[in-house]
Amino acid sequence: MSKSHRYEVSVTWTGNTGTGTSGYRDYSRAHDVTAAGKEPIAGSADPTFRGDPARWNPEELLLTALSQCHMLSFLHECARAKVVVTAYSDQPTGTMTTTADGSGSFDEVVLHPRVALADPSQAGLLDELHERAHKVCFIANSVNFPVRHEPRP
Incomplete structure (x- = not known):
């Protein structure tokens, strides 16, 4: 007997530095991953892709x-x-x-x-x-x- 399990998270980009994605170097890759009742995870891109090395990629x-x-x-x-x-x-x-x-x-x-x-x-x-x-x-x-x-x- 199979069961279906549903998971839900929220990913919110927080890296608008004022001009949005006007250019590849003009925005941060920062984002937050959240789920009900849990601490947020601070996310970014890998540093190779202009991400913040202090955040999870x-x-x-x-x-x-x-x-x-x-x-x-x-x-x-x-x-x-x-x-x-x-x-x-x-x-x-x-x-x-x-x-x-x-x-x-x-x-x-x-x-x-x-x-x-x-x-x-x-x-x-x-x-x-x-x-x-x-x-x-x-x-x-x-x-x-x-x-x-x-x-x-």
Whole structure:
């Protein structure tokens, strides 16, 4: 049985410096991402595209969504398998290629999860649990590029 889930956010450009988009260099890429009951996320473009390096850019947020989804799916699979995780961290990396016409796309994202277990003798189960998590990750199933995971000790 399938269920439909709806999500809603608001993205508001805050970068009008007085002349709107009168020229490529005449406006800020600043924007706010909000959702009911949540703190706003300060967004911008990547600094390569005249963005503010102090703000989150869409490319970083895509990596974040993939990492979060894998982590949450992995923790769920561990709980189902009676594998007690005591710590988890990830430092995902992504490669994006732009083209001469200004478009671009991600080539791949690699997750680098580090996991600590209550019972280190269960470490042999982690590869299979990461694979299961990858298969059920909503976000990884929604992108058109490879998402790999290379666990780190």
